[in-house]
Amino acid sequence: MGNPGIRRNRYMPSTIIANATIVTGDAARNVIHGGAIAITDDVISAVGSSADVIASNPGAEVIDGRGKAVFPGLINCHAHLVNVLSRGITEDFGFPPDLPFPVSIYSLISDEERITLATLGAVEAIRSGSTTLLEMASGIDVYAASIAGTGLRLILAENTDDGVVGPDYRPGQPPSGYSAGQRDTKLRRAADLFSSWHGARDGRVTCFASAQLVETSSPELLAEVRAMAERYDTGYTIHLAQSRLEIDTMIATRGLRPSNYLAENDFLGPRLVAAHCRYVDEGEIAALGEARTHITHQPAMAALRAVHPPIPALRDAGCIVGLGTDNNTQDMFEVMRTALRTERVATGNAISPQPEDVVEWATMGSARALQMEERIGSLETGKKADLFMIDMRRAHLVPTMRIVSSFIHNGQPGDIEAVMIDGKWAMRDGRVLTVNEAELIDEVDRIGRRAWTRMIEQHPDVPFSLNLSPG
Ligand SMILES: [Zn+2]
Secondary structure (H helix, E strand, O other), rough: OOOOOOOOOOOOOOOOEEEEEEOOOOOOOOOOEEEEEEOOEEEEEEEEHHHHHHHHOOOOOOEEOHHHHEEEEEEEEEEEEHHHHHHOHHHHHOOOOOOOOOOOHHHOOOOHHHHHHHHHHHHHHOOOOOEEEEEOOHHHHOOHHHHHHHOOOOEEEEEEEEEEOOOOOOOOOOEEEEEEEEHHHHHHHHHHHHHOOOOOOOOOOOEEEEEOOOOOOOOHHHHHHHHHHHHHOOOEEEEEEEOOHHHHHOOOOOOOOOOHHHOOOOHHHHHHHHEEOOOOOOOHHHHHHHHHEEEEEEHHHHHHOOOOOOOOHHHHHHHHHHHHHOOOOOOOOHHHHHHHHHHHHHOOOOOOOOOOHHHHHHHHHHHHHOOOOOOOOOOOOOOOOOOEEEEEOOOOOOOOHHHHHHHHHOHHHHHHEEEOOOOOEEEEEEOOOOOHHHHHHHHHHHHHHHHHHHHHHHOOOOOOOOOOOOO
């Protein structure tokens, strides 16, 4: 192919990855064999044939990309980084978990432990090809600096709610009431996060507003969350229709299904990224589509919950759909593969989606859902230099004539050897450069054992067996 708009920069030395397969992720889904990508500062300054890109960037550092493929960085629209603590535990008990813990495990950890857990989650995200991640949680201010330090592009969404619940609350249950004081406290914490982080790290970190759950959000809270997003000209998010219990609760308490309750309170619309939408009926799908609501689909977690949300119908109705991981894992590679397989099973269609479709969902789809499509989501001149590079010379990948298909069907996150975010290497030659990963892994293993030991010591009647042997 030709040489689409090389932008020369005479002053800054660029980095060029040359002689590689460039999966551009552009609208035409161009894949350039023997191609090159030039990065100047934090942006992509050229994409094209190696000869053209090298000739137009004299003095650039040239990295030989022979045997490598470069993809646009993956964009995770829905993550809870600290929840790596529940790995191996909450995946197997449904949602809300059919496992009656008397208190949340997250009430048994210190701020220091929270920082370490979240940072490990961010490292996992980078290792599996993510360059952007929306973190939705409570108390993000505790660990924001640490996860920003990993180099990830972040959207921080501090949860708010005003539903009054006890320590053993399970999502989906009705709150006992609503508290204006609690609402103000949570909104203030979210506003503080905006003050500290919206636009921080040269714009690499931004914020979203967030109402955590439909069932713990009063109409007043929903109005405040939407107003907060409008004030900062950003988006907002919520968990929506994630369990059957939530549907039953909303009908019992509000006389409306969850999406209809949000519609009635003017909460739907293109600033909203609604997570899950697993149990939406035809009327809700129409309402979500009509309002041009954005959806984030977590196919791997949905599959664990034995459900495939009506994603094709939501897309047909006009929703933009991005992808996310949800709890316990940050592996967007697994998410793409699961999105392809579960949708084929759910629709009985063996030729749709195609691997190129799921790559688009995890890149441009997610970028559109987060309203960042002008800056990220594809390898095109002028966009942010967010990318990952895989080693194609692997027993499970060759031959590599159709690398997108080979990678989605047969690849592994371990094929990813380098990740660049905002023009900086966060990982290179298989090594994460921004943290001491080995120490982090040891520490998280210790934290997990300590926290779950605390749970069992404090609540010996927990009907749950764990092998808590040290080491
Ligand atoms: Zn979630």
